[in-house]
Amino acid sequence: MNSVIKGAGYVLVHAPDMVLHAGTTQTTEKIVNPDSEYLKELPNHIRSYEDVVAYMPNQTYIGNMTPEELAEHEQPWVGKNMENAQRYGKFGEIMPQDEFLVLMQVCDVFELVYLDKEFVSATKDKLAADPVIGEDIMAKVAEGIDGAEIKRLVDEEHAEPLYHMGNLVGCVKRAHDVDVNLSAHVMFENIACKASSVLALLHAVKAAGIDKADVEYVIDCAEEACGDMNQRGGGNFAKAAAEVAGLVNASGSDLRGFCAAPAHAMIEAASLVKAGSYKTVIVTAGGCTAKLGMNGKDHVKKGLPAIEDVLGGFAVVISANDGVNPEINLDMLGRHCVGTGSAPQNVIGSLVAAPLAKGGLKITDVDKYSPEMQNPDITKPAGAGDVPLANYKMIGALAVKNGELDKKELASFPAKHGLVGWAPTQGHIPSGAPYIGFAREDILAGKINRAMIIGKGSLFLGRMTNLFDGVSFTIQPNSGAQAEEGVSEEKVKGLIAKAMKEFAETLMADADAE
Amino acid sequence: MSILSGKKVIIIGDRDGIPGPAIEECAKTAGAEVVFSSTECFV
Numbered sequence: 001m002n003s004v005i006k007g008a009g010y011v012l013v014h015a016p017d018m019v020l021h022a023g024t025t026q027t028t029e030k031i032v033n034p035d036s037e038y039l040k041e042l043p044n045h046i047r048s049y050e051d052v053v054a055y056m057p058n059q060t061y062i063g064n065m066t067p068e069e070l071a072e073h074e075q076p077w078v079g080k081n082m083e084n085a086q087r088y089g090k091f092g093e094i095m096p097q098d099e100f101l102v103l104m105q106v107c108d109v110f111e112l113v114y115l116d117k118e119f120v121s122a123t124k125d126k127l128a129a130d131p132v133i134g135e136d137i138m139a140k141v142a143e144g145i146d147g148a149e150i151k152r153l154v155d156e157e158h159a160e161p162l163y164h165m166g167n168l169v170g171c172v173k174r175a176h177d178v179d180v181n182l183s184a185h186v187m188f189e190n191i192a193c194k195a196s197s198v199l200a201l202l203h204a205v206k207a208a209g210i211d212k213a214d215v216e217y218v219i220d221c222a223e224e225a226c227g228d229m230n231q232r233g234g235g236n237f238a239k240a241a242a243e244v245a246g247l248v249n250a251s252g253s254d255l256r257g258f259c260a261a262p263a264h265a266m267i268e269a270a271s272l273v274k275a276g277s278y279k280t281v282i283v284t285a286g287g288c289t290a291k292l293g294m295n296g297k298d299h300v301k302k303g304l305p306a307i308e309d310v311l312g313g314f315a316v317v318i319s320a321n322d323g324v325n326p327e328i329n330l331d332m333l334g335r336h337c338v339g340t341g342s343a344p345q346n347v348i349g350s351l352v353a354a355p356l357a358k359g360g361l362k363i364t365d366v367d368k369y370s371p372e373m374q375n376p377d378i379t380k381p382a383g384a385g386d387v388p389l390a391n392y393k394m395i396g397a398l399a400v401k402n403g404e405l406d407k408k409e410l411a412s413f414p415a416k417h418g419l420v421g422w423a424p425t426q427g428h429i430p431s432g433a434p435y436i437g438f439a440r441e442d443i444l445a446g447k448i449n450r451a452m453i454i455g456k457g458s459l460f461l462g463r464m465t466n467l468f469d470g471v472s473f474t475i476q477p478n479s480g481a482q483a484e485e486g487v488s489e490e491k492v493k494g495l496i497a498k499a500m501k502e503f504a505e506t507l508m509a510d511a512d513a514e
Numbered sequence: 515m516s517i518l519s520g521k522k523v524i525i526i527g528d529r530d531g532i533p534g535p536a537i538e539e540c541a542k543t544a545g546a547e548v549v550f551s552s553t554e555c556f557v
Contacts, residue, residue, distance in 0.1 A: 259555075342533040342553070372530055374557045384556035387530045425557050458529050458555035468533060468553065 001480055002327035003273035006280075006317040007208025008437035010061050010091040011199045012424070013100045013311040014053075015292055016046045017163035022188065023293035023308070038297050045299065045306045049096050052309060054081035057375045057422035061312070062089030067419040067438060075420075076377045078307060088131070091437045092203040094310070098164050099127040100195065105170070106140040107195040107244050112187050114153065115162070115170035117144030132202035136246055144170075160184035179229040189289050193224045194241050196313035197286030201245040204282055204315035207437075215317075216278035218242045218252035219269055221261035222285040223427045241284060250282075258462070259372070259431035260469045261285075262314075263455025266436075267473050269318040270328035280319040285433075287311025288426050295382035295425065302381045312429035316436050323480045326443040332359040334454070334472030342468055348398045351454050351472045359474075363399035366417065366474065367448035370435035371395075372456060373423045391454070392418035431455045432472075439475050451475045519545035527553040 020026055020043060029036055052058060056077045059065045064086055073080060087094055095103070102123050105113040120143060128138050153159040153171050162170035172191065175182035197220060205212055220238035227234030238252030255265045262285060269281040289311065296306045321327065334355035340346050352363060371391035379387055396413030399405035405413065423430035432453035439451040457469040523546040527534030534553040541548055 259557075342535040343539075344532060344536065347533075372557065379557060382556065384528075385531075387557055390530050427557075430557070456529065458553070460553055461555060466535070466553070468529060 001274070001321035002329060003270045003318050004321050004325035004327050004478060005436060005440045005475065006210065006319045006322070006325055007204060008091060008316045008440065009200045009203030009205070009207050009314065010063065010089075010434070010437060011196060011203055011313040012052075012058055012061055012092075012094045013196055013199070013287060013313070014049050014094060014097050014309060015100070015289065015311050016097060016309055017166065018097070018192070018289050018311075019046065019293040019296070019306055019309050021161065021163060022289040023296065024290045025294050025296050038300055041300050042293070042296060042306060045296075045304070047305045047307075047309055051081060051305070053087055053094050054085040056080065056082050057377065058094055058310065059085050059089065060422040061091075061424075061434060062093060063091035063437060064089040067422060067435070070422055071415075071420045076380070078304060078377050091207060092200065093130070093132075095130070095199060096126075098123045098169075099130070100311075101162055101164060101170055102127050102141055103133075103137075103199065104191050104195045105142060106137055107198055107241075108172075108191055110175060112173045112175055113162075113170065113191060114150055114159075114173070115142070115144045116147045116150055116168075118147070119164065119169040120144035132199070132206055134246070137244070158184055160188040162188075176228070181228050181232050190224050190226045190237075192289045192311065193222050193286035194237055194244070195286065196311050197222065197237060197241040197284045197315070198244045200286065200313035200315040201241055201247070201282060201284050204284070204317050205245070205247075208317035208319075210280065210317060210319070212246050213249050214280045215242070215247040215250045215282055217269075217272060217281045218247065218250050219265045219281065219283050220252065220254045220285060221256070221265035221283060221428060223256070223258060223261070223288055224286075225256070237286070238284065241286070247282075257455075257469060258457035258459060259428050260455040260457030260471060261428050262431055262433040263453055263471045263473065266316065266318070266328065266453065267330070267333060267471060269316075270330055270473070273318050273320055274330060280317065282315050282317050284313075284315035285428055286313045287429065291426055295378060295384075298382040299378075304381055307375070307378050308425055310424050312424050312426035314429065314433050316433070321478070321480050324444075324478055326440050326475050327478055327480075329359070329474045329476050332356060332361070332474050334470070336468065336470040338467065344394050345398055345401065347468065347470065348394050351456075351470050352395055352452065353398055353402060355472060355474070362404040363395060363402065364404055364417070366450050366452045368419060368435070368439065368442070368451045369395055369417055369454065370419060370432045370439065370451065371454040373419065373421045373430045373432070373434045374425055375421050375423055375430075378425050386421070388418060388421040389414055431457070436475070443475060443477050449477060516544040520547075522547050522549045524549060525551040527551070529553055529555045530557070
């Protein structure tokens with residue numbers, strides 16, 4: 001039996017000070033052009049927490065608005081705040097930066113994260129009020145240290161400063177004197193990634209309605225690497241986050257593949273469950289501080305806010321078939337192979353047309369495609385266009401080329417089979433994954449019958465290969481439940497037929513006897 | 515005669531658009547000399 005998607009958690013973390021101090025666009029600019037106008041102007045373009053919560057793509061990410069409802073609003077969405085926007089949604093939450101810094105301290109088990117005790121005192125009750133933050137997590141909140149000591153650690157001990165609203169409120173110490181893989185900056189990135197993964201795990205467990213003890217395996221598919229000078233990407237974010245989240249029966253491992261990793265991880269998780277290796281697996285990913293404000297120069301130049309001001313995280317619970325939840329179909333997997341080539345028709349052919357052909361399906365048989373779901377508010381002003389739309393145009397064009405779609409219908413293909421993008425540019429976060437929660441709900445509600453999740457990865461960024469990568473899978477209604485209904489109906493018919501036959505035979509026997 | 519014939523070409527492809535190697539093949543067919551080709555990810 002295919003494994004099923006039991007639930008999903010989606011979280012965002014407002015990180016305004018991290019945009020200024022940790023995003024690589026900004027840190028690079030500070031090195032090469034420290035007096036630039038951009039660096040002077042950027043602080044004036046930082047959004048408030050309230051604006052970030054009310055931003056419609058963010059409300060869509062946490063499930064308070066559907067992609068269809070978002071599409072009804074004219075783009076750009078920036079500046080058009082949603083009324084009565086909420087911090088919490090059915091999939092997760094938008095956590096403010098101060099609470100997240102305390103969560104980062106909780107996620108540090110090597111005494112590297114230090115927070116100002118006044119800051120902790122002012123923030124910890126706010127974090128405790130979060131419905132997914134239990135007493136086990138709050139018990140790990142340290143009292144904090146003097147602000148003067150934090151300043152000394154930053155000034156004299158190479159610690160990475162942690163700011164909130166422009167004030168120094170903490171720091172991350174280096175974990176080794178020499179090893180660059182354990183430097184204060186790397187530890188900061190990794191602990192932020194871990195903490196946002198923990199938050200996503202907690203929301204996924206809640207959304208799926210499972211017991212934490214049910215989780216047997218966790219696969220982390222983020223894009224950071226943790227390790228030391230002897231094994232730079234040794235791992236393991238998955239088990240580290242599972243520990244803090246209280247998944248006591250879980251082991252785990254990290255899977256990497258740039259933005260394609262979530263789709264790879266989903267296929268791996270679904271396979272492990274289908275094979276019977278584990279009954280419940282969670283695919284999780286935390287966010288990436290380096291990508292904060294990545295397109296900030298273009299946003300500032302155009303007078304826009306620095307929209308890339310949130311860390312993203314997600315987690316999906318995959319479990320053994322329960323006869324109800326939508327299934328991951330492992331018989332129709334798309335795969336960009338070493339020999340596939342890079343021409344767009346080869347790429348889309350390998351990820352979309354080829355797997356569908358295995359199931360005897362056409363491109364138009366998939367109700368909704370979820371490829372790269374980047375928010376066009378972010379990418380269009382930066383000259384990268386509408387990324388989801390570009391993908392839908394290519395999928396539609398291939399359908400026309402294959403004779404599955406009339407050319408006249410090509411223009412309406414993106415609206416019919418696609419979605420508008422709502423995810424922040426957090427690398428792996430927008431890659432297919434944002435729709436999984438909605439796809440589960442839409443299939444359960446009977447709104448759609450089939451969704452395809454497509455992950456694409458830029459392997460060439462790692463300078464190991466020039467190859468691109470990608471995999472895809474489809475989600476479909478639970479066939480087990482349908483089969484059971486079918487069998488049940490057949491069985492009833494069979495029983496009636498058998499009874500009628502026996503009755504007829506009895507009548508005939510009676511007639512013969514007479 | 516193609517407008518690219520005999521010209522030196524620098525190619526920057528887009529992961530979600532047309533990747534570098536695909537543009538490279540087209541440019542070569544049109545008689546260009548590809549001096550640099552790369553695919554970038556803008557997201």
